[in-house]
Amino acid sequence: MRKLRSRLARSNTAFGRALLGLLSSGKLDEEAWEEVEETLLLSDLGTQATSELMASLKTQVKVDGSSAEDEVRTWLREDLVRLVDPTMDRRIASSRRPTDDGEGRPAVIMVVGVNGTGKTTTVGKLARVLVAEDRDVLLGAADTFRAAAADQLQTWGARVGVPTVRSDRESADPAAVAFDAVKAGIEGEVDVVILDTAGRLHNKTNLMDELGKIKRVVEKQSPVDEVILVLDATTGQNGLRQAEVFAQEVAITGIALTKLDGTAKGGIVVAVQRQLGVPVKLVGLGEGPDDLAPFDPVAFVDAILE
Numbered sequence: 001m002r003k004l005r006s007r008l009a010r011s012n013t014a015f016g017r018a019l020l021g022l023l024s025s026g027k028l029d030e031e032a033w034e035e036v037e038e039t040l041l042l043s044d045l046g047t048q049a050t051s052e053l054m055a056s057l058k059t060q061v062k063v064d065g066s067s068a069e070d071e072v073r074t075w076l077r078e079d080l081v082r083l084v085d086p087t088m089d090r091r092i093a094s095s096r097r098p099t100d101d102g103e104g105r106p107a108v109i110m111v112v113g114v115n116g117t118g119k120t121t122t123v124g125k126l127a128r129v130l131v132a133e134d135r136d137v138l139l140g141a142a143d144t145f146r147a148a149a150a151d152q153l154q155t156w157g158a159r160v161g162v163p164t165v166r167s168d169r170e171s172a173d174p175a176a177v178a179f180d181a182v183k184a185g186i187e188g189e190v191d192v193v194i195l196d197t198a199g200r201l202h203n204k205t206n207l208m209d210e211l212g213k214i215k216r217v218v219e220k221q222s223p224v225d226e227v228i229l230v231l232d233a234t235t236g237q238n239g240l241r242q243a244e245v246f247a248q249e250v251a252i253t254g255i256a257l258t259k260l261d262g263t264a265k266g267g268i269v270v271a272v273q274r275q276l277g278v279p280v281k282l283v284g285l286g287e288g289p290d291d292l293a294p295f296d297p298v299a300f301v302d303a304i305l306e
């Protein structure tokens with residue numbers, strides 16, 4: 001998690017430092033509390049979590065009466081860790097699943113999200129993480145809307161050393177490509193199949209219908225174990241609205257929050273987890289192939305308060 005710390009240091013520590021500075025300034029009058037609240041809201045923590053945190057901090061100040069920076073850091077750390085919720089299960093289904101016939105089958109991960117959020121990049125980086133853990137991975141290019149998308153995925157596959165199932169026909173049926181990819185994964189006895197999907201179609205209804213269809217068609221052969229929603233951390237409320245639309249159509253099991261290296265709005269982790277009731281499982285910390293990390297809530301909070 002050293003990477004998480006050093007990458008977040010650029011942006012989110014500014015938020016942590018501002019909070020620590022305000023809370024340990026020794027004069028917590030009404031104006032100072034307003035500033036604390038504003039800082040929390042600006043981090044995209046959301047109104048509900050902000051009110052909870054404010055109430056808890058005010059109680060601490062009343063009870064403790066102290067505002068030495070070290071003490072403030074201790075309470076703030078406790079409160080933030082509780083909000084980010086280390087009790088959520090953040091494991092990703094990525095090893096073979098048992099079947100009734102004893103043969104077993106690959107885990108199937110569907111990756112969804114609006115175009116430009118970093119979906120294809122996240123699929124590539126996730127494949128790399130899993131290959132490093134000795135998993136046999138296969139990619140499926142079910143984004144057939146944009147011609148270059150399959151090429152981009154295949155390039156990632158080649159870089160990571162895993163096969164990509166794709167169609168050479170433009171506008172091929174994405175559900176058919178997903179079906180073929182899972183079939184190849186079953187036949188090849190791989191550990192995990194990761195399906196990249198389109199983020200843009202002629203309209204939102206088409207896109208959502210398509211995701212539902214891909215899932216239904218894949219499930220004729222194998223359950224889909226994970227649906228990971230990729231969200232761009234820099235998009236704030238807009239990102240949260242996108243998350244809601246996706247969650248209405250497919251049951252999201254985890255969130256990959258990308259571009260956390262480019263924002264001081266780390267509070268969105270809390271807001272999106274609360275909104276969808278599922279954990280952030282992965283964070284994107286840059287454009288490089290190694291810049292995807294499993295999300296560790298305690299390391300995340302420690303990085304903010306460093």
Ligand SMILES: Nc1nc2c(ncn2[C@@H]2O[C@H](COP(=O)(O)OP(=O)(O)OP(=O)(O)O)[C@@H](O)[C@H]2O)c(=O)[nH]1
Pocket residue numbers: 113114115116117118119120121122146149198199200257258259260261262283284285286287291
């Ligand atoms: N800084 C930063 N950039 C990222 C991160 N993840 C992805 N990107 C960049 O975001 C841009 C979009 O990424 P893509 O993977 O093409 O996005 P997509 O969602 O698949 O988009 P479409 O293929 O158009 O649907 C690329 O330039 C990526 O390098 C991240 O964690 N941090």
